[in-house]
Every structure is written in structure tokens, then in C-alpha cells.
Amino acid sequence: MNLFYQPDLLNGTYHLNEDESHHAVKVFRLTEGDPIEITDGKGTLLTCRITKADARKCVFEITDKFIQSSKPYFIHIAIAPTKNIDRTEWFVEKAVEIGIDQISFLLCQKSERKTINLERLQKHAISAMKQSHQLILPILSPIENFFPFIKQTVADQKFIAYVDHENLHYLKDNIMKEKRYLMLIGPEGDFSKDELNHALENKFQKISLGPNRLRTETAGLAACHILNLLNQ
Numbered sequence: 350m351n352l353f354y355q356p357d358l359l360n361g362t363y364h365l366n367e368d369e370s371h372h373a374v375k376v377f378r379l380t381e382g383d384p385i386e387i388t389d390g391k392g393t394l395l396t397c398r399i400t401k402a403d404a405r406k407c408v409f410e411i412t413d414k415f416i417q418s419s420k421p422y423f424i425h426i427a428i429a430p431t432k433n434i435d436r437t438e439w440f441v442e443k444a445v446e447i448g449i450d451q452i453s454f455l456l457c458q459k460s461e462r463k464t465i466n467l468e469r470l471q472k473h474a475i476s477a478m479k480q481s482h483q484l485i486l487p488i489l490s491p492i493e494n495f496f497p498f499i500k501q502t503v504a505d506q507k508f509i510a511y512v513d514h515e516n517l518h519y520l521k522d523n524i525m526k527e528k529r530y531l532m533l534i535g536p537e538g539d540f541s542k543d544e545l546n547h548a549l550e551n552k553f554q555k556i557s558l559g560p561n562r563l564r565t566e567t568a569g570l571a572a573c574h575i576l577n578l579l580n581q
Contacts, residue, residue, distance in 0.1 A: 352479045353369050354478070355388075356390055358388075363397075369407070370403060380402045384397070385398075390484070392419070395411050398412055417484045422528055423450045423528075424448070424573060426449060426572060427454070427455050428440065428452065428453070429460050429534065429536035431462060440569050441474055441489070445478055449487050450485075451488040455495050457540060458543065459535070459537070459539065461536065461537065463492075471489055504531035507530075508520060509545065510568055511535070513557070518557060519558070519559065520558055523554065526579065535565070558571045558572060
């Protein structure tokens with residue numbers, strides 16, 4: 350059964366927005382009486398029945414309700430957007446599919462891209478959430494300068510991925526299970542020495558994701574997968 354998104358469920362909004370209504374009625378050809386599943390992106394899943402199959406405002410009634418319990422760990426990846434924004438969009442999609450709780454975007458000293466379209470990235474995240482049948486939409490935070498960001502963030506374990514062939518501290522060997530994690534992923538030119546030193550001063554641990562040099566979006570996805578896998 351296809352999953353639809355309605356963030357205002359708990360406020361008593363029992364119809365889909367225009368985009369979701371169009372997909373339900375025009376794309377999937379759903380009609381009055383058909384069952385659908387809807388999430389608010391906050392952990393609630395409703396089994397519903399369409400009562401009015403309108404392509405602009407598809408109305409439904411609730412037949413069953415499920416609330417997902419929160420997981421015991423939290424994955425937050427802060428990443429520098431790539432020059433080619435398609436690669437950042439790809440990272441957002443795949444990280445949501447694998448499982449991520451928050452994505453922040455960093456403006457670093459070597460960043461080639463200094464702006465992002467957060468609304469567009471949010472649409473990619475919603476699409477990935479629905480495609481992978483997840484009930485919680487990750488937080489996407491606006492782009493922020495590296496230095497103030499690392500001073501104000503809170504996590505049980507804080508890591509900075511840095512290309513250093515002498516660094517044999519692999520992420521997979523340094524994770525404590527069921528914690529709040531924050532992983533920093535730098536731009537194509539990596540973090541500057543100043544950024545690295547500043548992160549270390551703020552109790553970030555320099556780690557490696559493996560022996561190969563990874564692209565920014567690949568590094569972000571690898572970190573997301575490792576953190577999920579070692580918490581299973």
C-alpha cells in the first residue's frame with residue numbers, strides 16, 4: 350500500500366494537500382472507499398479510507414492508528430553541500446532511506462557551494478521517507494557557518510571525518526551503541542587545518558571511514574550506514 354504524507358494529522362486535518370491528492374487520485378487512480386496509509390512524519394501511521402477522491406483535496410477517514418516508539422539512538426550528520434547540488438540531493442534521499450534523524454549543512458572554508466534550496470531538499474526527504482515506508486521525517490537544518498555550528502551542537506559522540514592516511518581510528522571501531530551521534534563531513538577539498546583543530550578543541554574525535562578517499566556524498570552515506578548497522 351502506498352504511503353502518503355500529511356504533517357497536520359494531529360491538528361485534525363483529514364485531507365491530503367494538493368500534491369499528495371494528485372498522486373493519490375490521478376497517478377495511483379485511487380477512488381472513494383480505497384484504503385490508504387498516511388503518516389505525519391512524526392511517528393504516527395494511520396490506516397484510512399478515502400471518502401472523497403478529489404485530485405485537489407482528497408478527503409479520508411481514519412480506520413486504524415499506530416504510533417512508532419522512538420529508537421534508542423540519534424544520527425545527526427552535518428555535511429558541506431557539493432558544488433553539483435544533484436549529489437547533495439542524492440545524499441539526502443539515500444540517507445533518509447537508510448535511516449537518519451537530522452541533516453545539517455555546513456559552510457566551510459573550502460566550500461564551493463555557499464547556498465542551498467532547503468525547500469527542494471525537504472521534498473527529496475519526504476519522497477524518500479514515503480518510498481522507504483518510514484514514519485519519521487528527519488530534521489533538515491539550514492546552511493550554517495562551520496565555527497559557530499560546532500560550538501553549539503550537543504551529542505554523546507562527536508566525530509569529524511578527515512582525510513589523513515596516518516589516522517587509523519576507524520568509525521566502526523569507536524562507536525558506543527545507543528547514543529546521540531554527530532558526524533561532520535567536509536567539502537570536496539576537505540576541512541581546513543583551522544577547522545580540524547577547532548573541532549578537536551571542541552571535543553570532536555578525528556576518524557576515518559576506511560582506506561579509500563571518498564566523495565563528500567559517499568562519505569556521508571557511508572557514515573550513516575555504519576552508525577545504523579552497528580546499532581542493530
